[in-house]
Amino acid sequence: MALPPPDPQFVLRGTSAAVHTLHFSCGGPEPDIPLLFSGSENGFIHVWNLKTHRVDTALDGHGRKSVYCVETMGAKDRLLSQGRDQRICLWDLAEGRMSLTDSVFTEHVGFCRCSLLKVAQGRWLMAMAAGNLEEVQILELPSKMSVCTLKPEVGAKLGMPMCLKLWQLNCDSQPVLLAGYEDGSVVLWNVSMGKALSQLICHQEPVMSLDFDVEKAKGISGSSEKVLSIWSLNEQQNLQVYKTHELVNAGISDITIRADKKILATAGWDHRIRIFGWKKLKPLAVLDYHTATVHCVSFSDHSNPRERLLAAGSKDQRISVWSIYAET
Numbered sequence: 001m002a003l004p005p006p007d008p009q010f011v012l013r014g015t016s017a018a019v020h021t022l023h024f025s026c027g028g029p030e031p032d033i034p035l036l037f038s039g040s041e042n043g044f045i046h047v048w049n050l051k052t053h054r055v056d057t058a059l060d061g062h063g064r065k066s067v068y069c070v071e072t073m074g075a076k077d078r079l080l081s082q083g084r085d086q087r088i089c090l091w092d093l094a095e096g097r098m099s100l101t102d103s104v105f106t107e108h109v110g111f112c113r114c115s116l117l118k119v120a121q122g123r124w125l126m127a128m129a130a131g132n133l134e135e136v137q138i139l140e141l142p143s144k145m146s147v148c149t150l151k152p153e154v155g156a157k158l159g160m161p162m163c164l165k166l167w168q169l170n171c172d173s174q175p176v177l178l179a180g181y182e183d184g185s186v187v188l189w190n191v192s193m194g195k196a197l198s199q200l201i202c203h204q205e206p207v208m209s210l211d212f213d214v215e216k217a218k219g220i221s222g223s224s225e226k227v228l229s230i231w232s233l234n235e236q237q238n239l240q241v242y243k244t245h246e247l248v249n250a251g252i253s254d255i256t257i258r259a260d261k262k263i264l265a266t267a268g269w270d271h272r273i274r275i276f277g278w279k280k281l282k283p284l285a286v287l288d289y290h291t292a293t294v295h296c297v298s299f300s301d302h303s304n305p306r307e308r309l310l311a312a313g314s315k316d317q318r319i320s321v322w323s324i325y326a327e328t
Contacts, residue, residue, distance in 0.1 A: 005285045009309070010053050012319040017042035019313030020068040021113070022298040025076035026050065026307070034302065035076055036311055038319060039067030045081050047093070048319075050309075061089045061100050069113040073124060073141075080126075082106075082114050088128065090142070104144060107131025110160050116141075117166035117175055125191070127164045127177050136161050136179055138191055148194040150177065152187075159183045162206050163221075166191070167214050180207025180221055186231065188239055200239035202229035209255045211264070213278065218242060220281075222252025222266060230281060245281050247274075251293075258299045258308075263324075265310055267294035273312045275324060287322060290314040 017040040026034035034050040043064035047057040062083030069082035077094035086109070090102040104126075106114075112129040119125055123140065130137040130149060134156075138147040152158045159182025168175045176197075177189040184203035187196050203223040212219035217233040228245040251269025257278055258264065266274045273287040273294055292315035300309040310322045 005287055006322060006324060008287075008289055008320040009323045010321050011289075012036070012038075012048055012053060012321065013317070014055060015040045015042075015044065015046055015317055015319070017044070017317060018066075018292075018295065018315040019317065019319055020066055020295045021070050022296050022311045022313050022319065023070045023072060024298055024300040024309070024311065025072045026309075027301040027303050028076065032076075034300070034307075036298075036300075036319070036321075037070040037072070037079065038313055039070045039081060039083075041066040043067060043083060043085075045070055045079070050321075057093070057098060059091060059098055061091070061103075062087060066111075068111050071116055073116065074118065074122075080114075080116065082128075084111070088114055088126070102142065102144070104128075104139065110162070112161050112163060115164040115166040115177070117168065119168075119171075119175065125166055125175055127166045127179075127191075129161045129164070133160050134158055134181075136164065136177065136189070138166075138177070148191060150179070150189050150191075150194060150196075152196070157183060158185060158187065159206070163209050165210060165212050165219075167212060169214060178210060178212055178219065180210045182206040184223065186210060186219070186221055186239060188233065188237060197237045198233075198239045200231055200241065202231060202241065203227065208252055209267075211255050211257045213257055213261055215261065220255055220257070220264065222255050224251050224269075226250045228252065228255075228266070228281070243281065245276075253294060254296045256297050256299060259301065260305070265297040265299070265312075267297045267312060269293050271314070271316075273297060273310070273320075273322075275310075285324065287312070287320070287324075289320045290316050290318065292316040 021039040045059040065084035079091040108129040114128040205223040210221040249270035254267035275285040
């Protein structure tokens with residue numbers, strides 16, 4: 001008999017707005033305080049102290065426009081945030097500072113989160129949806145120099161990029177980008193050559209979210225439909241459908257595979273968080289706490305597996321934090 005799903009370990013309240021993005025920073029050496037960053041519809045970024053369950057800092061840099069991406073850059077005192085004000089902001093949070101050090105104007109009107117990839121000490125690549133509807137721009141940070149612009153072939157009609165994932169096999173290999181588009185397809189791009197290597201139609205509707213397991217060369221995507229699509233990348237760099245999984249209710253806002261590649265979580269329009277085993281996509285749990293759409297899910301990066309958490313942010317203005325299957 002299956003165990004009943006757990007209750008949240010704790011719930012964070014106080015954003016006063018729908019929560020659109022979450023990012024943990026917990027892997028630091030003791031006595032480093034584990035943090036959770038959240039971005040809200042009212043333009044605020046909250047830095048939550050996971051020991052006190054309270055907000056340590058609130059950052060306001062997006063003109064009260066919704067924040068839909070937050071990510072640390074190597075350390076918890078360097079933060080990137082992206083908002084509907086068409087800006088990506090870089091923050092210095094060291095030693096209690098809250099300084100906005102730089103920003104990039106994206107010209108993009110959608111809600112496609114940028115993707116970061118560390119390529120050397122202090123050097124990052126950032127993929128972001130560009131001003132021209134179908135294009136993705138790759139910049140180097142902190143220099144903000146343009147690396148390339150990825151443009152679909154004439155007549156491809158992919159629509160807007162909806163979700164992006166930059167990755168590389170190892171530090172010596174070429175960076176590549178997976179992009180999910182409005183027409184339901186996932187495209188693999190070679191960043192150095194600026195050309196598409198493979199395209200796969202995974203969904204009938206826009207791809208809302210995707211994640212990719214570099215080791216297994218296997219990815220997963222969700223859309224507004226009732227289907228999760230699992231696809232793989234073969235030796236010839238061709239994407240192919242691996243399997244599909246039918247959901248009970250339509251609509252996936254976010255998907256994330258845990259770092260140990262054992263489980264994944266989905267954020268549902270039906271207010272629920274679903275946990276699956278990654279190997280066979282076996283449903284493991286349905287976490288039912290929120291009273292509105294779940295916008296985002298994020299696994300913590302605690303160095304001790306037993307401390308690992310899952311956080312979910314919702315339109316109901318709450319962040320639920322769960323301890324699930326923490327044992328490896």
